[in-house]
Structures are given as structure tokens and as C-alpha cells.
Amino acid sequence: AQKVTQAQTEISVVEKEDVTLDCVYETRDTTYYLFWYKQPPSGELVFLIRRNSFDEQNEISGRYSWNFQKSTSSFNFTITASQVVDSAVYFCALSDIGGRRALTFGSGTRLQVQP
Amino acid sequence: DTGVSQDPRHKITKRGQNVTFRCDPISEHNRLYWYRQTLGQGPEFLTYFQNEAQLEKSRLLSDRFSAERPKGSFSTLEIQRTEQGDSAMYLCASSSNMDRELFFGEGSRLTVL
Numbered sequence: 001a002q003k004v005t006q007a008q009t010e011i012s013v014v015e016k017e018d019v020t021l022d023c024v025y026e027t028r029d030t031t032y033y034l035f036w037y038k039q040p041p042s043g044e045l046v047f048l049i050r051r052n053s054f055d056e057q058n059e060i061s062g063r064y065s066w067n068f069q070k071s072t073s074s075f076n077f078t079i080t081a082s083q084v085v086d087s088a089v090y091f092c093a094l095s096d097i098g099g100r101r102a103l104t105f106g107s108g109t110r111l112q113v114q115p
Numbered sequence: 116d117t118g119v120s121q122d123p124r125h126k127i128t129k130r131g132q133n134v135t136f137r138c139d140p141i142s143e144h145n146r147l148y149w150y151r152q153t154l155g156q157g158p159e160f161l162t163y164f165q166n167e168a169q170l171e172k173s174r175l176l177s178d179r180f181s182a183e184r185p186k187g188s189f190s191t192l193e194i195q196r197t198e199q200g201d202s203a204m205y206l207c208a209s210s211s212n213m214d215r216e217l218f219f220g221e222g223s224r225l226t227v228l
Contacts, residue, residue, distance in 0.1 A: 033215050037219075043222045045206065045208075047216045047217075102160045103158075104160070105157030107155070107157050108155075108157050
């Protein structure tokens with residue numbers, strides 16, 4: 001069975017601080033995909049990034065960066081110089097490589113960025 | 116707007132009533148998923164369709180729940196004899212065979228009184 005753990009329930013930072021959201025996963029599959037989604041107050045889940053288990057290269061996109069470490073089963077997400085608009089709930093998710101492709105989500109981390 | 120759309124966005128009903136939610140996926144997407152999200156939790160998988168075929172149902176989907184996608188385009192999720200425990204956000208997502216990520220709608224929030 002697959003499982004995703006986001007131990008941080010809520011994080012509050014002041015604007016311009018850097019913040020890291022942790023994600024630890026469990027799977028018996030040797031090949032899988034990892035994702036991060038953002039859920040603003042409007043409710044729609046917005047896709048941020050996908051990573052496959054073959055590729056442990058870290059990725060940076062603007063103020064966002066992701067650190068994938070297969071050895072520790074972690075896929076952490078860092079926001080540099082946070083902004084108020086980053087306030088949202090962030091979900092880490094895992095899917096298998098097979099045909100189903102359904103995602104298993106963590107319980108989310110609520111990020112509040114104070115001005 | 117060509118994203119996933121869901122209707123209604125909010126539904127308040129009394130216990131025991133039936134409710135139906137509709138999802139219109141992104142037009143070229145053949146895969147469609149239903150998820151349920153309760154307060155403070157991540158979305159939980161309910162069921163998925165490839166074209167018109169319902170290929171998997173979670174054990175969360177009790178006999179009171181039924182989902183259809185008759186022509187492989189829009190889908191409906193019906194809950195019969197609603198219970199207070201059914202109160203949640205019902206999320207629809209779609210993807211194509213080329214995608215690994217799912218594209219979500221804004222959800223339909225159900226409140227059962």
C-alpha cells in the first residue's frame with residue numbers, strides 16, 4: 001500500500017522568509033511518480049510539479065525548488081522569499097506507474113505567509 | 116475556460132435525500148477521477164473511469180454511491196439516502212493518456228444537515 005506523510009500540519013512565516021515543506025512517502029513499487037499540488041482558498045488543486053522515481057535531480061522553478069531523496073523516501077518543497085500569495089494548503093502525492101494513475105495524497109500542510 | 120468544471124459548487128441537503136454532482140472534464144481527456152476531501156485531510160480516491168468504463172472503485176464508495184460516465188465525456192456522482200458523514204468536498208479530476216498529473220476542478224461541497 002502507498003502512504004504519504006506530511007508531518008507539518010501548519011506553518012506560519014513572515015513574508016520573504018524561506019520555508020520548507022516536508023513530505024515522506026512509502027511504496028513497494030520500484031517505479032513511481034511524486035507530485036506537489038497547491039490548494040488556495042478557492043478549493044481547486046493546482047498542479048505544481050511531477051517527479052519520477054528515476055530522476056533524483058533537484059528542480060528549481062523561480063522561487064520554488066524541490067529536493068527528492070530516494071534513500072530517505074522524501075520529496076521536500078522549498079519556497080524561497082515567500083509571499084502572501086503563497087498562502088495555501090500544499091499537498092504531496094504519490095502514484096504508481098501502472099494504468100490506474102490515481103494519486104495518494106498526504107494530509108497537507110497549511111502555509112500562512114504574514115505580511 | 117477549458118478546465119475541469121463541476122456543478123453545483125455547493126449543495127446543502129437534509130439527511131436521507133439524494134444528491135447528484137456533475138463533472139465536465141477537459142475535453143480531450145479520457146481519464147476521469149472522483150475524490151472526496153474532508154476538512155483538514157487530503158483528497159481520497161473514490162473511483163475512476165477510462166472513457167465510459169468504470170475501472171476501479173474504492174472501498175470508500177459504499178452502495179449508496181454510484182458514478183457514471185455514459186458517453187465517455189461528462190460524469191455524474193450520485194449519493195442516495197445521504198448521511199451526515201457524507202458531508203465533504205467532492206473533487207473531480209481528469210487526465211489524458213499522455214499525462215501523469217491530474218487536473219482538478221474546484222469541487223462540489225456537500226453539507227448534509
